[in-house]
Amino acid sequence: MxxxxxxxxxxxxxxxxxxxxxxxxxxxxxxxxxxxxxxxxxxxxxxxxxxxxxxxxxxxxxxxxxxxEQQPALFFHPSTAAIRVKRLLNGESDTLLEMAGVRPGDRILDCTAGLGSDAVTLSFAAGQSGQVTALESSPLPFLLLQQGLGEYVSDIPGMTDAMRRIRVLHEEHLDFLRRQDAKSFDVVYFDPMFRKPIHESNSIRSIRQLADARALTEEAVHEARRAARRAVVMKEHRDSGEFARLGFAELHRSTSKIAYGVIRL
The missing domain is CATH 3.40.50.10480 (Brix domain)
Known part of the structure; x- marks a missing residue:
């Protein structure tokens, strides 16, 4: 490089x-x-x-x-988090926050941070008294995320502070989860690379070549259930068989091609 x-x-x-x-x-x-x-x-x-x-x-x-090579440039940008935070400020709802039941003051673990769009939204919702820990195992996305969250300045009220509050770690999520005490986090969240890609997503296409493409394991979900106090949430393609395989019985299928599975604890 x-x-x-x-x-x-x-x-x-x-x-x-x-x-x-x-x-x-x-x-x-x-x-x-x-x-x-x-x-x-x-x-x-x-x-x-x-x-x-x-x-x-x-x-x-x-x-x-x-x-x-010929791939589009990859860089940190709040992306859809900016849109979602604006909607929250306008009093609108957010599907992930509703499914996870996020409250001000929550401690949240984002096990597959990528470039941080979900982590920023979660941090904004958890507020100044909350804490989001974002794990990214792939070195370049981690580097871009760490640098971006520390330097990017948004004109959206509260969004810059939400980015600065996120703790970013270069860690494999299973290794990290194994070390946590029981009920260390209110919510544990997974957004692994979809088994069935949404090819028209430019942001995913750019990061897919660098991201960890391995499927989420049953052990990771087991450890997440131990480490979470209220909920374990996973985002996947709405037609994915991963929800059934990993025990996410409660599903919310949106009008887009994604869905959220939830394990209530």
């Missing part, structure tokens, strides 16, 4: 690129050689050819972007 900056970088971008290069080398699961390279006047395509490497992490003044 190559780590570089936009053209004519300021000192802040150069220092951040150096820090990211050092951090990435320490993360578990990073494949291949990690190299910090000067951009000079080369295009990203020219950098790939020069260093014979298809992966680039680009530090710009606005954000960090990941490029792999």
């Amino acid at each position: 190559l780590i570089t900056t936009s053209y004519d970088p300021q000192r802040e971008q150069l220092e951040l690129a150096d820090r990211l290069a050092a951090q990435i080398k320490e993360l578990k699961g990073v494949q291949g050689n990690v190299r910090r390279v000067r951009r000079a006047r080369m295009s990203l395509a020219q950098l790939c050819l020069t260093y014979d490497d298809p992966d680039i992490l680009l530090v710009t003044r606005e954000r960090i972007e990941y490029y792999h």
